[in-house]
Amino acid sequence: MVAILERVFRDRWGYVLAALVGFLGDFDLAEEAAQEAFAIAAERWPRDGAPANPDGWLVTTARNRAIDRIRRDRTLAAKTRLLEVPEAAEDTMETTSFPDERLELVFTCCHPALATDAQVALTLRTLGGLTTGEIARAFLVGEATMAQRLVRAKRKIRAAGIPFRVPPDHLLPDRLAAVLAVVYLIFNAGYSSPAPVPPGRELTAEALRLGRALAELMPDEPEVHGLLAMMLLHDARRAARFRDGELVLLADQDRGLWDAAQIAEGRGVLDRALALRGRGAYVVQAAIAALHAGEPRDWPQIAALYGELARLTDSPVVELSRAVAVAEADGPAAGLALVDRLALEDYHYLHAARGELLRRLGRAAEAREALGRALALAHDDAERRLLERRLAELGPR
Amino acid sequence: MKYMLLIHQGSTPTPRDPDAWARVPEDEQKAVFADYQAINETPGVTSGLQMGEPETATTVRVQDGRTLTTDGPFAELKEALGGYLFYEADDLDAAIALAARIPAARMGGAIEVRPIVEW
Structure with missing residues (x-):
């Protein structure tokens, strides 16, 4: 039962909280009420059985708790939308369904008037249902710092009048990009430095x-x-x-360890994006990732897609990836020519890629120098050990 | 919600600096005047009073009971406040949209949008 409750909590927290923020117009009040409702559920459901409509039950219970609280504090009532809304009735909770307001919630949390780190934290707290402590650990900051970040963000939403709504069409492209950037940031934070967290609570899973x-x-x-x-x-x-514990490059990875079902799911989702005529940066990156999962890899196609992505993003880092793909398709000399045109002097991947291409061209001394540069610039321990291994493989100078 | 929009001119050329203003193409000059007029006529806007140039500002501090004055604005001259207005709007998105229409925002300056606390 505890496991079931935990799953309900995780799955429904965002939905319940969104409905409450929409109704109450106040994040703190909504969070307190949602927590109370989940606590009551944890106590009653194992004893009396789960209600037929858990969502409706949770939202109604939380609403009633919030109304009770507000009745006790009339000055607060003046500041919420509650005065304009009829009371929730206990006996309708089994049948009441509430509109899904998670989109309104995510667009509010990812409003560009909030700092990016606040957007990330607030999204994980409100939609993901992570605790402040869990978010703090995932981003390697103190819990007090994270708590303050969340308090400040919620205060700004209220004080500055950030609207709880899905943006109108003329704002949607920019605002959707901001939401997607937050989700991608969360993914990358988990992907690049997997913090020790319970399975299923990784940032990538969130x-x-x-x-x-x-x-x-x-x-x-x-x-x-x-x-x-x-x-x-x-x-x-x-x-x-x-x-x-050592980083393994894609070419050296054991494909047997790849999650074939998830790759198939990813390809299916990509097909949906392509069917919608998507040609944006995420769609192109997904298409590249799909090609990387193929065997043998279609390097000319990968290089072409990196070219497309470079045009979309105007990013020299993407140009570097294109150069690597070109090296695979047309040989190391062609790739090196592209690498050497890039102004990425302080980017350790540039020197790592140069080192690899120079090694393939038999220019060991230059390769050693390039890998040395990369090593001097890399900070991540796993990256550094990988570079050291590759330097060692070049043999003594 | 009521907002105060603080207009920081930054490097924006204005008629107060005739040399810099003369370098602004004539149709752009006209557009600036037209935009400010349109903003002042926008429902919900209460335009601010015209402020003298930042160079004419005097900054006052009190230390140990003594009044100290310095010549010039509190912020860097370039970042000084150049004007302000009030805007009664539904939400921050509306205030941001109005701020984006203020010419200073696209000409090297910036607009600070501050909610007014209502009791």
Whole structure:
């Protein structure tokens, strides 16, 4: 029962909280009321059985708690939307259904008037249902710092009048991009430095959950599907990315460890994005990830898609990826020519890629120098050990 | 919600600096005047009073009971407040949309949107 409750909690927290914020117009009040309702559920459901309509039960119970609280504090009532809304009736809770306001919630949490780190924290707290402590640990900051970040963000939403709504069409492209950027940031934070957290609570899992919810709520937005597909395809290789704590490059990964079902799901989501005529940056990245999962890899096609992505993003980092793909398709000399045109002097991947291409061209001394540069610039321990191994493989100078 | 929009001119050329203003193409000059007029006529806007140039500002502090004055604005001259207005709007999105229409925002300055606390 505890496991079931935990699952209900995790799955429904965002929905319940969104309905409450929509109704109460106040994040703190909504959170307190939602917590109370889940606590009552944890006590009653094992004893009396779960209600037929758990969502309706949770929202109604939380609403009633909030109304009680407000009745006790009339000055607060003056500041909420409650005065304009009729009271919730206990006896209708089994049948009442509430509109899904998770989209309104996510667009509020990812409003560009909030700092990005606040958007990320608030999204994980309100939609993901992570505790402040869990978010703090995932981002390696103190719990007090994270608590303050959340308090400040919620205060700004209220004080500055950030609206609880899905933005109108003329604002939607920019605002959706902000939401997707937050989800991608959460995914990347989990993907690049997997923090020690209980299984299923990893940031990558949270990002996938958010991505799936967005795809369900915005079924016609190709970039939403593009992002979800890309995350699914990358995450499917999770088990193969590290061997004995050491980073394993894609070419050396054991494909048997890849999650074939998740790759298939990712390809399906990508097909949906393409059917919607998606050609945005996330869709292109998902298409690249799908090609990387193929065997043998279609390097000319991968290089072409990186070219497309470089045009969309105007990013030299993407140009570097294109150069690597070109090296695979047309040989190391062609790739090196592209690498050497890039102004990424302080980017360790540039020097790592140069080192590899120079090694293939038999220019060992230059390769050693490039890998040395990369090593001097890399900060991540796993990356550094990988570079040291490759330097050692070049043999003594 | 009521908002105060603080207009920081930054490097925006204005008629107060005739040399800089003369370098602004004539149709752009006209557009600036027309935009400010349209903003002042927008329902919900209460335009601010015209402020003298930041160079004419005097900044006052009191230390140990003594009144200290310095010549010039509190902020850097370039970042000084150049004007302000009030806007009664539904939400922050509406206030941001109005701020984006203020010419200073696209000409090197910036607009600070501050909610007014209502009791």
